[in-house]
Amino acid sequence: MHEKILILDFGSQVTQLIARRVREMNVLSEIMPATQFKQIDDNIKGIIFSGSPCSVHQSDAPFVDLAHIRGKIPVLGICYGAQMIAHLNGGEVARSTHREYGRANLSSIQSGSTLLRGMTMNSQVWMSHGDTILNCGTNAEIIASTADVVNAAYEIKHDKIFGVQFHPEVYHTTEGFQLLKNFVIDICACHADWTPGSFVEETVERLRKQLGNDEVIMALSGGVDSTVAAALIHRAIGDRLHCVFVDNGLLRKDEFEQVMSNYRNMDLDITGVNASEDFYQALKGLTDPELKRKAVGSTFIEVFESALKKFPSARWLGQGTIYPDVIESLSPNGGVSQTIKSHHNVGGLPEHMKLQVVEPLRMLFKDEVRRVGKSIGISEGILGRHPFPGPGLSIRILGEVTPEWVQILQEADHIWIEGLKRHNLYHEVWQAGTILLPVKSVGVMGDERTYERTIALRAVSSTDGMTADWSRLPMEFLAEISSKIINEVKGVNRVVYDISSKPPATIEWE
Numbered sequence: 001m002h003e004k005i006l007i008l009d010f011g012s013q014v015t016q017l018i019a020r021r022v023r024e025m026n027v028l029s030e031i032m033p034a035t036q037f038k039q040i041d042d043n044i045k046g047i048i049f050s051g052s053p054c055s056v057h058q059s060d061a062p063f064v065d066l067a068h069i070r071g072k073i074p075v076l077g078i079c080y081g082a083q084m085i086a087h088l089n090g091g092e093v094a095r096s097t098h099r100e101y102g103r104a105n106l107s108s109i110q111s112g113s114t115l116l117r118g119m120t121m122n123s124q125v126w127m128s129h130g131d132t133i134l135n136c137g138t139n140a141e142i143i144a145s146t147a148d149v150v151n152a153a154y155e156i157k158h159d160k161i162f163g164v165q166f167h168p169e170v171y172h173t174t175e176g177f178q179l180l181k182n183f184v185i186d187i188c189a190c191h192a193d194w195t196p197g198s199f200v201e202e203t204v205e206r207l208r209k210q211l212g213n214d215e216v217i218m219a220l221s222g223g224v225d226s227t228v229a230a231a232l233i234h235r236a237i238g239d240r241l242h243c244v245f246v247d248n249g250l251l252r253k254d255e256f257e258q259v260m261s262n263y264r265n266m267d268l269d270i271t272g273v274n275a276s277e278d279f280y281q282a283l284k285g286l287t288d289p290e291l292k293r294k295a296v297g298s299t300f301i302e303v304f305e306s307a308l309k310k311f312p313s314a315r316w317l318g319q320g321t322i323y324p325d326v327i328e329s330l331s332p333n334g335g336v337s338q339t340i341k342s343h344h345n346v347g348g349l350p351e352h353m354k355l356q357v358v359e360p361l362r363m364l365f366k367d368e369v370r371r372v373g374k375s376i377g378i379s380e381g382i383l384g385r386h387p388f389p390g391p392g393l394s395i396r397i398l399g400e401v402t403p404e405w406v407q408i409l410q411e412a413d414h415i416w417i418e419g420l421k422r423h424n425l426y427h428e429v430w431q432a433g434t435i436l437l438p439v440k441s442v443g444v445m446g447d448e449r450t451y452e453r454t455i456a457l458r459a460v461s462s463t464d465g466m467t468a469d470w471s472r473l474p475m476e477f478l479a480e481i482s483s484k485i486i487n488e489v490k491g492v493n494r495v496v497y498d499i500s501s502k503p504p505a506t507i508e509w510e
Contacts, residue, residue: 004030008037011053022048037064040073051128079128079164080129081163085161093134094131100165110142115179120175133154133163136163137156144164199364200232205236211233217307220245222255235376248276262382317355323364408492416485423477428473430461431462453492457497462507470498478497
């Protein structure tokens with residue numbers, strides 16, 4: 001088994017970023033709710049405590065008993081994790097006189113600290129906490145400070161326990177990766193042998209054992225995730241994998257035909273199902289985004305139940321679920337993070353269905369999925385496709401979904417995406433799409449007054465979709481796309497560009 005870093009989740013919304021940074025070092029990381037932690041496995045080389053929305057002084061604050069860990073394995077506490085360690089170590093944590101949030105700079109660094117090796121004076125860090133550490137407790141030594149936070153980082157030397165009040169996992173801590181690398185590689189002595197190649201080999205072997213001689217029916221979406229998942233399952237069981245691609249009426253323009261062609265070229269057993277009317281009927285009258293997502297999800301299940309009649313021997317349903325889907329639907333593995341939104345392919349199946357779920361990519365981030373896909377020879381045309389939401393255009397139409405609104409959005413989206421490709425901008429952004437707003441505005445076209453809908457253009461830069469920044473595209477290009485949409489898409493007379501980042505916004509509007 002691979003050695004790994006265990007990340008105990010105390011409810012931070014960015015716990016997954018810690019896992020991702022560790023994996024960038026080719027070291028396996030896994031997230032576990034802090035409340036479920038019992039003991040250290042032999043392959044765990046170190047433990048990281050995440051941040052939390054809680055205070056150590058709350059009656060229901062989550063804690064971990066350090067007695068099970070202390071002196072046995074290196075520990076790094078981040079934000080709340082650092083406060084909890086100090087609190088349990090006999091130190092003092094108190095409410096800050098003002099909320100410490102945003103950028104800060106390290107004003108002092110202990111030169112002999114292994115954790116901070118290679119970091120520079122005045123290095124920028126990101127703070128986000130309401131409590132502050134006044135005293136780190138027994139045998140603790142301060143190893144870094146900022147102008148406002150004396151105990152910005154500390155070390156309990158003989159036990160290899162460290163705490164940092166800032167967040168090294170986020171982009172705004174400019175040398176945060178160096179700190180995490182010092183902990184994972186130097187302090188925990190991990191060998192960095194978890195690679196895309198090793199993941200493929202181990203996953204295929206695990207799938208063979210898990211699936212045995214059973215048949216699998218696989219839900220394909222045309223995107224990177226389900227395609228890579230299908231390729232891995234196909235490697236494991238060959239023609240016992242039966243793929244179904246559903247036209248839910250919520251795809252991009254001409255996407256059904258294009259995707260079917262791509263899958264046939266991969267030698268997958270693929271069946272196309274036109275279920276547009278089923279989805280339109282399920283969405284009729286719905287405006288709440290969560291209800292729309294759930295309607296799409298339940299209709300998917302119904303469609304697969306019907307498709308199962310063609311594959312009576314199937315015992316498993318394959319899905320392209322990835323880690324961000326799980327994190328945003330629940331919290332990682334049932335932790336205490338707040339739910340942001342549900343995903344149609346997370347949460348299992350109705351009890352009356354006889355299928356078990358197989359999700360080979362459930363613990364991977366999007367960029368890791370792409371690297372795995374590249375390692376097994378999936379074409380760049382598929383791997384380079386932008387992410388597309390499982391509920392399709394239903395959550396890019398704000399308000400009720402109708403065939404008329406879908407067609408308008410498809411045409412506008414086609415102009416947007418093809419324009420990005422034509423101007424060599426498609427691969428400059430991580431995800432792009434159009435949103436049809438439930439807003440009408442007055443316009444003038446051909447000396448006549450119009451009162452028509454508004455299209456919002458969205459393009460973001462990201463690495464894993466967990467955080468994102470709006471893409472700074474050329475103004476001349478945006479003007480061209482706006483003019484083309486207004487002139488060619490009947491029913492639209494206004495185009496706007498979304499300049500919101502995630503957080504505080506999300507990539508999708510619903």
